[in-house]
Amino acid sequence: MKKKLTLKQIARELDVSVSTVSKALRDSAEISEDTRQKIKAFAKLYNYKPNNIALSLKNRKTKTIGVIIPEIVHHFFTTVISGIEQVANERGYHVIICMSNNSFDKEVINMELLANGSTDGFIISVAKETQQKQDYHHLNEVVNQGMPLVMFDRVIDEINCDKVIIDDTIGAKKAVQKLIDLGSKNIGIITTVDYVSVGKLRTEGYYKALRENNIEVNEDLILRVEDFDRSEEEIKAFLSQRKVDGLFAVNEHFAIYAIKAVQEQGLKVPEDVSVIGFTDGELSKQFMPSLTTVSQHGAEMGAQAARLLIRKLENTEMEEGPHQTIIIETGLVERNSTKH
Amino acid sequence: MKKKLTLKQIARELDVSVSTVSKALRDSAEISEDTRQKIKAFAKLYNYKPNNIALSLKNRKTKTIGVIIPEIVHHFFTTVISGIEQVANERGYHVIICMSNNSFDKEVINMELLANGSTDGFIISVAKETQQKQDYHHLNEVVNQGMPLVMFDRVIDEINCDKVIIDDTIGAKKAVQKLIDLGSKNIGIITTVDYVSVGKLRTEGYYKALRENNIEVNEDLILRVEDFDRSEEEIKAFLSQRKVDGLFAVNEHFAIYAIKAVQEQGLKVPEDVSVIGFTDGELSKQFMPSLTTVSQHGAEMGAQAARLLIRKLENTEMEEGPHQTIIIETGLVERNSTKH
DNA sequence: TACTGGTACGAAAACGTTTTCGTGTTGAAA
DNA sequence: TTTCAACACGAAAACGTTTTCGTACCAGTA
Numbered sequence: 001m002k003k004k005l006t007l008k009q010i011a012r013e014l015d016v017s018v019s020t021v022s023k024a025l026r027d028s029a030e031i032s033e034d035t036r037q038k039i040k041a042f043a044k045l046y047n048y049k050p051n052n053i054a055l056s057l058k059n060r061k062t063k064t065i066g067v068i069i070p071e072i073v074h075h076f077f078t079t080v081i082s083g084i085e086q087v088a089n090e091r092g093y094h095v096i097i098c099m100s101n102n103s104f105d106k107e108v109i110n111m112e113l114l115a116n117g118s119t120d121g122f123i124i125s126v127a128k129e130t131q132q133k134q135d136y137h138h139l140n141e142v143v144n145q146g147m148p149l150v151m152f153d154r155v156i157d158e159i160n161c162d163k164v165i166i167d168d169t170i171g172a173k174k175a176v177q178k179l180i181d182l183g184s185k186n187i188g189i190i191t192t193v194d195y196v197s198v199g200k201l202r203t204e205g206y207y208k209a210l211r212e213n214n215i216e217v218n219e220d221l222i223l224r225v226e227d228f229d230r231s232e233e234e235i236k237a238f239l240s241q242r243k244v245d246g247l248f249a250v251n252e253h254f255a256i257y258a259i260k261a262v263q264e265q266g267l268k269v270p271e272d273v274s275v276i277g278f279t280d281g282e283l284s285k286q287f288m289p290s291l292t293t294v295s296q297h298g299a300e301m302g303a304q305a306a307r308l309l310i311r312k313l314e315n316t317e318m319e320e321g322p323h324q325t326i327i328i329e330t331g332l333v334e335r336n337s338t339k340h
Numbered sequence: 341m342k343k344k345l346t347l348k349q350i351a352r353e354l355d356v357s358v359s360t361v362s363k364a365l366r367d368s369a370e371i372s373e374d375t376r377q378k379i380k381a382f383a384k385l386y387n388y389k390p391n392n393i394a395l396s397l398k399n400r401k402t403k404t405i406g407v408i409i410p411e412i413v414h415h416f417f418t419t420v421i422s423g424i425e426q427v428a429n430e431r432g433y434h435v436i437i438c439m440s441n442n443s444f445d446k447e448v449i450n451m452e453l454l455a456n457g458s459t460d461g462f463i464i465s466v467a468k469e470t471q472q473k474q475d476y477h478h479l480n481e482v483v484n485q486g487m488p489l490v491m492f493d494r495v496i497d498e499i500n501c502d503k504v505i506i507d508d509t510i511g512a513k514k515a516v517q518k519l520i521d522l523g524s525k526n527i528g529i530i531t532t533v534d535y536v537s538v539g540k541l542r543t544e545g546y547y548k549a550l551r552e553n554n555i556e557v558n559e560d561l562i563l564r565v566e567d568f569d570r571s572e573e574e575i576k577a578f579l580s581q582r583k584v585d586g587l588f589a590v591n592e593h594f595a596i597y598a599i600k601a602v603q604e605q606g607l608k609v610p611e612d613v614s615v616i617g618f619t620d621g622e623l624s625k626q627f628m629p630s631l632t633t634v635s636q637h638g639a640e641m642g643a644q645a646a647r648l649l650i651r652k653l654e655n656t657e658m659e660e661g662p663h664q665t666i667i668i669e670t671g672l673v674e675r676n677s678t679k680h
Numbered sequence: 681t682a683c684t685g686g687t688a689c690g691a692a693a694a695c696g697t698t699t700t701c702g703t704g705t706t707g708a709a710a
Numbered sequence: 711t712t713t714c715a716a717c718a719c720g721a722a723a724a725c726g727t728t729t730t731c732g733t734a735c736c737a738g739t740a
Contacts, residue, residue: 004456004485006696017720022698032718047481053396053457054696057725062393064436064458072421078413085439089446094453096404097437099425106429113434116344117393117726118404141387145344256626286596286623346726357690362728372688394726397695457696 005048014042056117064094065309066119068110070102070127070154075252075281076298077125080152083302084123091310104129108138115141120313121148123305126156132195148312150305154197162308163325164301168198171294171330172205173212175248175276178292178332180213182274182339184246188221190235190254199224202250202278225254236261247275252283255291259337274338289336301328345388354382396457404434405649406459408450410442410467410494415592415621416638417465420492423642424463431650444469448478455481460653461488463645466496472535488652490645494537502648503665504641508538511634511670512545513552515588515616518632518672520553522614522679524586528561530575530594539564542590542618565594576601587615592623595631599677614678629676641668 011018016035024031024039025048031039042048056062065088069077081097088095096119100107107127114122122142130136131154139159142149152164179187189206192199203222210217223238225231231254239261247262249255255277262273269275269289277284280295304326315321334340351358356375364371364379365388371379382388396402405428409417421437428435436459440447447467454462462482470476471494479499483489492504519527529546532539543562550557563578565571571594579601587602589595595617602613609615609629617624620635644666655661674680 007698008696018697019699019721020719023719026698030718035718049452049456051457051696052453053393053402054725055698056393057397057695057727058697058699060725072412073415073418075413078418081412082439094436094438094450094458096434098434099422110434112389113392116389117391118434253626260628281622283622283626286593286627288600288628347728348726358727359691359729360689362726363689366728370688375688391726394695395728397697397725398727398729400695 004051005043005046006051010039010042010046010048014039061120061313062118063092064096064119065306065313066111066114066122067095067097068100068107068114068122068124069097070100070125072097072099075283076153076279076296079298080125080302080305083299083304084306085302086299087303087306088310093306093310100127100130102127102129104133104135111138111142115145115147119147121150121309123150123152123302123309125151125153128154128196131156131197148309150309150312152301152305156197160323162305162312162323164305164308164328165325166296166301166328166330168201168330169205169208171278171296172202172248172250173209174205174330174332175278175294176206176209176246177213178338179246179248179274179276180209180215182246184244184274186218186221186242186244187215187246187248188223188239188242188244190223190225190238190247190249190258192250193224193226199250206248232257232260236264240265245273247273249275249277252277252279252281252291252293255293255337256283256287259287259289259291269337270339276332276338280333284333284335292335292338293333295331295333297328297331304328344391345383345386346391350379350382350386350388354379401460401653402458403432404436404459405646405653406451406454406462407435407437408440408447408454408462408464409437410440410465412437412439415623416493416619416636419638420465420642420645423639423644424646425642426639427643427646428650433646433650440467440470442467442469444473444475451478451482455485455487459487461490461649463490463492463642463649465491465493468494468536471496471537488649490649490652492641492645496537500663502645502652502663504645504648504668505665506636506641506668506670508541508670509545509548511618511636511672512542512588512590513549514545514670514672515618515634516546516549516586517553518678519586519588519614519616520549520555522586524584524614526558526561526582526584527555527586527588528563528579528582528584530563530565530578530587530589530598532590533564533566539590546588572597572600576604580605585613587613589615589617592617592619592621592631592633595633595677596623596627599627599629599631609677610679616672616678620673624673624675632675632678633673635671635673637668637671644668 007018007021011021021039024036025043067084085095098110104127107130136159143161149161151161155163155165191203194200225234235257247258249258255275259269259275262269267273277291277293280293284291284293347358347361351361361379364376365383407424425435438450444467447470476496476499483501489501491501495503495505531543534540565574575597587598589598595615599609599615602609607613617631617633620633624631624633
């Protein structure tokens with residue numbers, strides 16, 4: 001159980017000074033070829049690796065980026081993380097992930113923890129509770145400290161920082177337009193309560209598509225799910241009293257529950273009712289019928305977010321530049337829950 | 341954009357020494373009530389927070405634990421992470437997650453990176469490639485440095501460390517026994533090639549259950565999937581030429597593909613063929629028919645792993661103690677892919 | 681008065697690096 | 711012989727903490 005080797009130990013062992021060792025290992029011209037070789041050989045033999053913590057302290061940068069997400073057990077977020085990891089690692093950064101579990105308090109605690117030296121910057125998708133409370137002091141604080149911050153997916157307009165979002169509204173509009181093109185006349189939507197920003201935006205897309213096709217909006221065909229844990233029941237109850245031939249759901253689960261409810265009524269998907277979901281997860285692919293969805297390209301979102309952050313991190317000068325918002329296009333993946 | 345406040349700045353501002361500030365903030369009795377109040381008030385006003393990096397360097401511990409997993413886009417691993425996060429956060433640790441993407445090289449790089457001061461210990465499930473190559477030098481190195489290491493799920497017997505596993509063999513045996521009890525006579529298994537430790541163990545459970553019931557093993561009913569990316573085709577081809585009335589699959593996806601293949605042949609699940617999977621993910625719950633599975637209790641695995649690691653971290657004395665292996669019991673979740 | 685002891689604070693070392701700025705030794709030019 | 715670079719290395723500061731030790735001051739005691 002030998003502890004890690006330090007410069008000091010090498011110096012003592014080889015009877016030179018710490019500075020000499022450091023310089024030799026960094027190939028400084030100041031050190032003679034001879035000693036340089038000797039030191040490097042020794043370091044290699046005993047597998048010397050510089051201590052990251054000491055480096056971080058010295059350089060005042062950690063080469064790590066902090067990612068804060070509401071929940072990890074969610075396919076979309078894991079794909080985003082994959083994207084972040086990939087570009088971060090390519091550029092020599094590593095990634096710390098913390099979950100807020102959709103709790104405002106945990107989000108604040110995690111951010112404060114990581115902000116005190118552990119990370120150079122943040123990539124975050126805020127907790128539902130934060131959107132609801134509209135308390136953004138922790139985010140502002142980080143920004144004021146001059147720490148780069150990139151928000152993705154669930155972003156907050158009031159915060160001045162880089163953002164990566166998808167065109168929720170357009171994506172939703174495309175989906176609803178698809179339903180219209182397929183001949184659906186009575187199109188329902190299953191969405192969330194309005195304070196969830198993406199839910200709201202997707203609902204807007206629904207409105208827009210209808211309006212653009214001169215279809216009158218029937219508020220009775222809109223379900224705003226209150227309680228995620230009871231969503232299956234809410235959806236079943238809702239559909240049992242409506243007659244629809246097209247359904248747009250703002251996430252994968254709502255879509256699945258909707259299909260099940262429809263099937264229980266003896267109707268067929270997609271023959272009687274076409275269904276389109278949002279977020280392209282494993283479930284959409286494997287479910288039968290497989291689900292037509294608006295795909296979010298999570299990995300690309302993550303990659304873009306990481307790129308934005310790293311650019312800010314490495315542009316120390318001009319870091320006060322204007323903030324960008326990158327919009328990732330959505331795609332429509334057609335599968336078997338819609339007619340062909 | 342004010343940079344973070346340091347002890348030194350407070351000291352200068354209040355015209356005392358750095359040591360005084362530090363002591364005052366830590367409520368040392370050495371400092372007079374007066375100055376203590378003054379300093380604390382100032383620190384609070386300007387929201388002073390100690391720099392974690394400096395603390396880590398000083399204390400030679402980082403209060404973070406490194407988690408290395410093969411892939412994150414996998415429901416089982418995300419539940420494990422949830423479990424780890426939860427107990428880690430409770431005890432004041434945070435968690436760094438790195439993915440190996442099932443690549444040996446990336447696993448090595450990530451571990452070396454994190455081992456150089458970034459983390460106090462590791463929780464790891466090794467990459468497939470590592471199991472295949474049987475090259476464990478990076479793991480041994482970490483252990484030799486005296487860094488606590490906990491392995492979970494995909495563990496390596498040769499490494500001497502704490503481990504958290506599930507009773508793969510028993511779990512599989514239970515599942516196959518269930519199929520037998522349900523009256524299946526020709527029970528097939530869809531498993532992985534043998535170097536994946538969990539696949540091998542689950543296959544053993546299959547053998548055991550058959551033997552204990554005096555059923556002759558028919559090697560022709562065993563499919564060892566070679567290529568994950570082509571598993572759907574392999575499974576379809578395999579099943580098209582076998583006649584089975586019971587199927588055990590070592591993971592969720594294999595089970596789903598099996599069901600699809602069976603249904604394509606015009607057979608019904610569970611009436612004609614009963615199917616049981618392994619790993620209880622979203623897919624198992626939502627698929628139709630919903631899937632009877634052996635559940636792995638990922639969150640509990642994670643929690644136990646974190647507990648083991650933290651115990652080692654905090655027991656500096658006696659840290660050479662014997663290593664434990666905790667076995668998490670599996671459960672059998674009965675759903676609609678088996679008869680009732 | 682001279683000593684003791686307590687109080688309240690500061691100096692400095694330490695953690696492991698990197699980097700700036702000396703400085704002693706050499707060989708060659710003047 | 712003296713002077714001056716060039717060379718090869720070391721000392722020390724710095725990053726932000728905590729902690730040990732030292733010490734100035736004062737009051738109380740002998």
